[in-house]
Amino acid sequence: MNAAAATDLAARMKALAAEARAAARVLATASSAQKNAALARAAELLLERRAELEAANARDLEAGRAGGLDAPKLDRLRLDEPVLKRLAEGLRQVVALPDPVGVEIGRSTRPNGLLLRQVRCPIGTILIVFESRPNVTVEAGSLCLKSGNACILRGGREALHSNAALAAILRAGLKDAGLPEAAVSVPDTPDRAAVAALLQLDTLIDLAIPRGGEGLIRAVAEAARVPTIKHYKGICHVYVDRAADLELALKLALNSKLQRVSVCNAAETLLVHAEVAERFLPPAAKELLARGCALHAEPKARAILQAAGVGPLAEAGEATFYTEWLDKALSVKVVASLDEAIEHIERFGSRHTETIVTADEAAARAFQLRVDSASIFWNASTRLADGFEYGLGAEIGISTDKLHARGPMGLEALTTYKWLGDGSGQVRG
Amino acid sequence: MNAAAATDLAARMKALAAEARAAARVLATASSAQKNAALARAAELLLERRAELEAANARDLEAGRAGGLDAPKLDRLRLDEPVLKRLAEGLRQVVALPDPVGVEIGRSTRPNGLLLRQVRCPIGTILIVFESRPNVTVEAGSLCLKSGNACILRGGREALHSNAALAAILRAGLKDAGLPEAAVSVPDTPDRAAVAALLQLDTLIDLAIPRGGEGLIRAVAEAARVPTIKHYKGICHVYVDRAADLELALKLALNSKLQRVSVCNAAETLLVHAEVAERFLPPAAKELLARGCALHAEPKARAILQAAGVGPLAEAGEATFYTEWLDKALSVKVVASLDEAIEHIERFGSRHTETIVTADEAAARAFQLRVDSASIFWNASTRLADGFEYGLGAEIGISTDKLHARGPMGLEALTTYKWLGDGSGQVRG
Numbered sequence: 001m002n003a004a005a006a007t008d009l010a011a012r013m014k015a016l017a018a019e020a021r022a023a024a025r026v027l028a029t030a031s032s033a034q035k036n037a038a039l040a041r042a043a044e045l046l047l048e049r050r051a052e053l054e055a056a057n058a059r060d061l062e063a064g065r066a067g068g069l070d071a072p073k074l075d076r077l078r079l080d081e082p083v084l085k086r087l088a089e090g091l092r093q094v095v096a097l098p099d100p101v102g103v104e105i106g107r108s109t110r111p112n113g114l115l116l117r118q119v120r121c122p123i124g125t126i127l128i129v130f131e132s133r134p135n136v137t138v139e140a141g142s143l144c145l146k147s148g149n150a151c152i153l154r155g156g157r158e159a160l161h162s163n164a165a166l167a168a169i170l171r172a173g174l175k176d177a178g179l180p181e182a183a184v185s186v187p188d189t190p191d192r193a194a195v196a197a198l199l200q201l202d203t204l205i206d207l208a209i210p211r212g213g214e215g216l217i218r219a220v221a222e223a224a225r226v227p228t229i230k231h232y233k234g235i236c237h238v239y240v241d242r243a244a245d246l247e248l249a250l251k252l253a254l255n256s257k258l259q260r261v262s263v264c265n266a267a268e269t270l271l272v273h274a275e276v277a278e279r280f281l282p283p284a285a286k287e288l289l290a291r292g293c294a295l296h297a298e299p300k301a302r303a304i305l306q307a308a309g310v311g312p313l314a315e316a317g318e319a320t321f322y323t324e325w326l327d328k329a330l331s332v333k334v335v336a337s338l339d340e341a342i343e344h345i346e347r348f349g350s351r352h353t354e355t356i357v358t359a360d361e362a363a364a365r366a367f368q369l370r371v372d373s374a375s376i377f378w379n380a381s382t383r384l385a386d387g388f389e390y391g392l393g394a395e396i397g398i399s400t401d402k403l404h405a406r407g408p409m410g411l412e413a414l415t416t417y418k419w420l421g422d423g424s425g426q427v428r429g
Numbered sequence: 430m431n432a433a434a435a436t437d438l439a440a441r442m443k444a445l446a447a448e449a450r451a452a453a454r455v456l457a458t459a460s461s462a463q464k465n466a467a468l469a470r471a472a473e474l475l476l477e478r479r480a481e482l483e484a485a486n487a488r489d490l491e492a493g494r495a496g497g498l499d500a501p502k503l504d505r506l507r508l509d510e511p512v513l514k515r516l517a518e519g520l521r522q523v524v525a526l527p528d529p530v531g532v533e534i535g536r537s538t539r540p541n542g543l544l545l546r547q548v549r550c551p552i553g554t555i556l557i558v559f560e561s562r563p564n565v566t567v568e569a570g571s572l573c574l575k576s577g578n579a580c581i582l583r584g585g586r587e588a589l590h591s592n593a594a595l596a597a598i599l600r601a602g603l604k605d606a607g608l609p610e611a612a613v614s615v616p617d618t619p620d621r622a623a624v625a626a627l628l629q630l631d632t633l634i635d636l637a638i639p640r641g642g643e644g645l646i647r648a649v650a651e652a653a654r655v656p657t658i659k660h661y662k663g664i665c666h667v668y669v670d671r672a673a674d675l676e677l678a679l680k681l682a683l684n685s686k687l688q689r690v691s692v693c694n695a696a697e698t699l700l701v702h703a704e705v706a707e708r709f710l711p712p713a714a715k716e717l718l719a720r721g722c723a724l725h726a727e728p729k730a731r732a733i734l735q736a737a738g739v740g741p742l743a744e745a746g747e748a749t750f751y752t753e754w755l756d757k758a759l760s761v762k763v764v765a766s767l768d769e770a771i772e773h774i775e776r777f778g779s780r781h782t783e784t785i786v787t788a789d790e791a792a793a794r795a796f797q798l799r800v801d802s803a804s805i806f807w808n809a810s811t812r813l814a815d816g817f818e819y820g821l822g823a824e825i826g827i828s829t830d831k832l833h834a835r836g837p838m839g840l841e842a843l844t845t846y847k848w849l850g851d852g853s854g855q856v857r858g
Contacts, residue, residue: 025775029798052716108820110634114809118820123831124801134529206831227656227832248854255856340701346454368849369458372553380543382851387855390545391537401847402552403656404832416831419819420797425677428818 007194018183020125023180024150026068028122029278032099034177039142040197041069043091044175046084046138049169053079056165064158079162087138087166089219094142094350096284097393099165100198100411101148104174113421119288120415122148124206127198129220130154131212131330132156137166140211144386145170150183152198156212157190199224209397229409230398232322235263235354236382239341239367241358242275248379249357250284256355258291263327263384264398265353269321269331270343277334282308283330296320300334321348338363342370351374351400353385374400386420442626445614446633449554450607455577458549461528463606468571471602472520475513475567478598482508485594486563492589505562509826510593513606516567523571526822529840530577542700544851549844551577551634554647556627558649560641560836566595569640572825576654579612581627581634585641586619628653634706638826643753658838660829662753662782668770668796670734671704678786679713684810691755693827694782694804694814698750698760700770708761710722711737715858716762722757724751729763729844744763750777767792777782778802780829782814782836803829803836817835825858 046053059078062063064074065302080357106118126149137153142150155163164186171181176336187194199208210220214232221228226253238256242247281304285295286294289310296316297305305313320331321344345354355377364378375385383427385408387395392410399405404414456464476480486508490725493503535547551575557579559565566582573580584592595617598608616623629636639649650657669686671680685696701709715734716726718739725745726734734742749760750773764770774783784806785796793807806812814837816824821839828834834842 004648023800025801028801064634110818110820111814112818114806114813114818121801150602173802199804222654225651227830229832232765251856255858259856259858273685364851368847370454372454372457372550375848375850377543377850377852379854380850381856384541384543384850384852384855385848386857389543390538391539405656406845416835418797418802419804419814419836421804421806421813422793423806423813425468425680426809426813427680427688428810428812429682429688 001119004269004394009189009191009193013187013194014201014204015367016187017198017201019123020150020152020185021024021204024122024125025346026180027145027148027150027183028048028101028124030148031181032283035099035146035148038089038145038173038177039091039095040173040411041168041176043088043095045169045172046088046091049310050081050084053084053162053169055418056161057283060159065150072160072413073104073132077159079134083135085133090139090342091142091224094394097411099146100415103418110286117420118417118421120412121414121418123414125150125152125204126414127152127154127205127208127226127258129154129208129210129212130215131197131216132158132360134159134162135197136211137163138170139165140209140396141170142343143411145174145183145412147411148262149414152185152187154187154195154198167331188305195220199226201272202226211397222428227382229397229399229405229413231264231350231352231398232397233350234266235269235322235324235348235350236267236352237269237271237345237349237354238267238347239271239354239356239380240273240276241356241363242273243360243363244273244280244357245274245359246280248278250287252355252357252381254287254291256383257288258293258328259383261328263383263386265382266326267330267342267382268323268325269345270347271333271335272301273338273341274300274336275302276336278350281305281334282310283333285310288330291292291328293330294353295330295332297332298334301332304334314349324350338366342367345373352398353382355380355382374398431714438618438620438622438702440625442616442623442767443633445616446554446627446630448611449579449614450633453554456574456579457530457553459608461493462532463608464528464575464577465524465607466604467574467608467788468520470605471571471599472517472712472741474598474601475517477509479513481512482591482594482598482728485590488590489588496587498587502587506588506591508563512564516564519568519572523575523823526575527632528575529844533573533695534846536847541855542853543855548801548849548851549841549846551776552843552845554581554633555582555843556578556583556634556637556655558583558624558637558641558645559585560645561587563588563591565640565838566592568754569638569825570596570599572823572840572843574603574612576840577612578843581614581616583616583624584626589619612709624649625652628655628820631655638828646647658826658828658830658834658842660693660779660781660827662700662779663695663697663827664751664753664777664779665694665781666698666700666774666778666783667696667749668769668774668783668785669702669709669810670707670762670785670789670792671702672789672792673709673786674701674788675705675709678709681717681784682713683716683720683785683806684718684761685812687722687757688810688812690757691777692812694811695715695755696759696811697752698762698777700762700764700773701730702767702770703729703763703765706733710734710761710763711739713757714739717759722759724759724761726761727763727839730761733763746802767795771796774800774802781804782811783826784811803827
C-alpha cells in the first residue's frame with residue numbers, strides 16, 4: 001500500500017469509528033425495550049432474508065474452496081437453515097437476558113448527606129476482532145447491542161461476505177427499532193491495515209476484544225493503543241492430589257481433556273502427586289490411550305507407565321508443558337507435593353483454569369488460594385469454566401488478564417459504571 | 430546511552446521486576462495481620478529514623494536549590510517532623526482500613542451443584558510512576574502492600590534520595606513482619622530509560638499507574654505495553670440550569686473552582702443556561718473576580734457581563750474550553766439548553782467530574798444519564814469527587830478510563846478476583 005492509500009484507509013477507519021461512537025451515545029440511553037426490539041427483529045430477519053444470506057455465504061464458500069480451505073473450515077463457514085435457526089434462537093436468548101445497564105451496584109449516604117450511587121453504564125464503542133466463523137458476528141454484535149455498546153465487527157477475510165450480510169441483518173433490526181445502524185459497523189475492506197488503523201483510535205474506541213488463535217490475539221494486543229481484554233491460550237491443569245479419590249480423578253481428567261479438545265478450557269497437562277502416581281497413572285493412561293489421546297510423559301511418569309507396560313508414550317521436555325495441544329494429546333508429570341504442582345502451574349500455566357482433585361479440604365483451599373488463575377476448581381472439570389456454566393447467560397469471551405474482567409465474560413463485563421451523587425449544596429473543605 | 434548500557438539497564442529492570450513478582454506471590458497470601466504489622470512498623474520507623482530521612486531529604490533539597498527549583502516545589506519536597514508525623518498517621522489509617530483480599534463478591538450454586546464464588550485477590554505487581562512529591566512513596570506503597578500487591582515505585586528525580594529512604598522504611602517494615610522486602614522496590618537509577626524498560630515487562634508487571642501532570646501520564650500510557658489506569662486531566666464543568674437556585678449555584682461554582690485550584694477535580698468551565706445567564710452571571714462573575722479568579726468568557730457571556738459593567742474579562746476561543754487551568758481561572762459559556770451543555774461536555778470534557786445545579790429533577794436525571802463522565806453530581810461541588818469523600822478510606826488515584834476502575838480508586842481498585850468452584854465430580858456435556 002502506498003502512502004496515499006494508507007492515509008485514505010486511516011481516514012476511512014477514523015470516520016467509521018466516529019460514526020460508531022456517535023451511535024454509541026444514542027445506544028447508551030436506549031431503553032431495554034428498544035434494544036430488545038432491535039434484537040427480536042434481527043432474529044426474524046435472519047430467516048426472512050435467508051436467500052440473501054445464503055447467497056452471500058455462497059460467495060465465501062466458493063472462494064474458500066478455490067483457496068483450498070479444508071472441509072472442517074468450510075463447514076464452520078457455512079450458513080444454512082439450521083445454522084440460521086440457531087443464530088435466531090441465540091438472539092432470542094439475548095433478548096431474554098436482564099439488561100445490565102442502569103443496575104445500581106453500590107449506594108451510600110455520605111456523612112455530609114450526599115447520596116452516592118454506582119450505576120452500571122455501557123463502555124462505549126467496542127472493536128471485536130475474530131477469525132472466520134460468521135456466527136461471532138451475530139453473537140458478539142447482539143451482546144454489545146444488549147449492553148448498550150456500539151461495536152465494530154472485524155471477522156476473518158474468509159467470511160467477508162457472510163459477515164457483512166449478517167451485520168446488515170443486525171443493522172436492519174436497529175433501524176426498525178429506531179436506533180442508529182452505525183451501532184453495528186463493519187470495515188469496508190478486508191485489508192489488515194484496517195485493523196491496525198482502528199487499534200490506534202483510543203479516543204474513539206474504548207475497548208478491543210480479540211477472539212481466535214493465539215497469533216491473532218497477540219497481533220492485536222501488541223498493535224493496540226486501545227485497551228484490550230483477551231486470553232492468549234488456555235493451558236489448563238488437572239492436579240491429582242495424594243488425597244484424591246482416584247476414580248473421580250480419572251473421570252475429571254477424561255472430561256477435562258477429551259469432552260471437547262479444541263477449546264481453551266480443555267486440560268493440556270495432568271499433574272499427579274507421587275504418592276498416588278503408581279496407582280493412578282497406569283489405568284488412567286490406558287483409558288486415555290484407548291480414547292485416542294497421545295501422552296507426553298516426563299521421565300518419572302514415563303518410568304511408572306513403562307514399568308506397567310503402558311504405551312505408546314511421547315517424551316515431554318520443557319517446551320511440552322508450554323504447549324496448548326487443542327487436540328487429543330496431554331502432557332503428564334509426577335510432582336512431589338502440592339507445592340510443586342502450584343509451582344509448575346505458576347511457571348507453565350496461562351492463568352486460565354485449573355482443578356485439584358482431592359478429598360483433603362485444606363489442600364483444596366491452599367490450591368485455590370495460591371494458584372493465580374481466573375478459575376480454580378476443586379473436584380470439577382476444567383470444562384466448566386464457561387459463561388453459560390457460570391450462569392452469565394452468554395459469553396463474549398474469556399479473560400486471562402487481571403484488569404476489568406477475569407475468566408468468562410458476560411454482559412456485565414461489557415459495562416463500566418458511573419458515580420452519581422445527589423446533593424443539596426454539599427461543598428468541600 | 431550506548432547499546433551495551435541500554436541492554437544492561439533493561440536486564441537490571443527485568444531482574445527488579447522478577448524479584449517484585451516473586452514477592453507479590455508471597456504477599457498475595459499474607460494475612461491481614463502480617464500486612465498490618467509491616468505497615469505499623471513502618472509508621473514507627475518513620476519517626477525512629479527521622480535523622481536518616483532528613484539527611485537523605487537534605488541531599489535532594491540541596492540539589493533542588495542548586496538546580497533552581499522554586500520555593501513551592503522545594504516546599505513540597507521537604508520531609509520534616511510534621512510531614513513525617515502526617516505520613517506515619519497515614520500509615521496507621523491504612524492499617525485500620527478493611528483488607529479487600531479474600532472478600533467474596535459473588536456466590537451461586539449452579540444447577541449441577543457446583544458452588545461458585547468470586548473472591549477478591551491482589552492484582553500482582555504494580556508500577557507507580559509519579560512526580561516529585563515523596564509522600565506518594567509512602568501513600569502508594571502502603572495501599573499496594575495492604576491490598577497484597579508488590580509495587581515498584583518510581584518517583585521524580587528531584588526526590589531521588591528521599592524516595593529511596595522512604596521506600597527503605599517500608600522495606601524494613603516488611604522485613605520485620607516476615608514479608609519479602611522486594612514487595613516494595615525502587616529502580617536503582619533515575620535514568621528515564623528505566624521507566625521505559627519497566628513499561629515493556631507485561632509478563633512481570635500487571636498494572637502501571639502514572640500520577641502527575643498530563644505530560645508524564647501521556648508519556649507513560651503511550652510507552653506502556655503493561656496495562657495502565659490513569660487520568661490525563663480534569664476538565665470539570667459546573668452547569669447552572671435554567672431551574673437552578675442561583676444562590677446555591679454561586680456557592681457551588683465558587684467551591685468547585687476556588688476551594689483548591691491545583692487539583693484535577695476543580696472546575697475549569699462554568700456553563701450557564703441562557704434563561705438565567707443575565708441574572709446569574711454578573712453577580713457570580715463579580716464574586717469570582719473579587720476572589721482573584723480570571724474569567725475567560727465566550728461572546729454571549731462576555732456581552733452579558735460587559736453590559737453589566739463587570740470586568741476585566743479574557744476572551745475564550747475554542748482552545749480555551751480544552752484548557753485545564755489548575756489556577757484561579759475559569760472558562761465561562763452561555764448555553765441555550767441542557768442539550769447544548771451535554772454536547773459541550775462531550776466535546777471538551779475529560780470525563781472526570783461534572784455537576785448540574787438545578788431544582789428540576791428530570792433535568793438532573795437526564796444530565797446524569799447522558800453525560801459520560803466518571804462522577805456526575807446534582808447540586809454538589811465537583812471537589813467531592815475524591816476517595817475519602819466517597820468513603821473509600823484512601824485514594825491510589827483517579828481514573829478517567831472506563832475499564833476496571835472509574836473515578837476515585839481505593840483499595841478495591843487494586844484487586845482483581847478469582848472464580849473458585851467447589852464441586853463433587855461435576856463434568857461437562
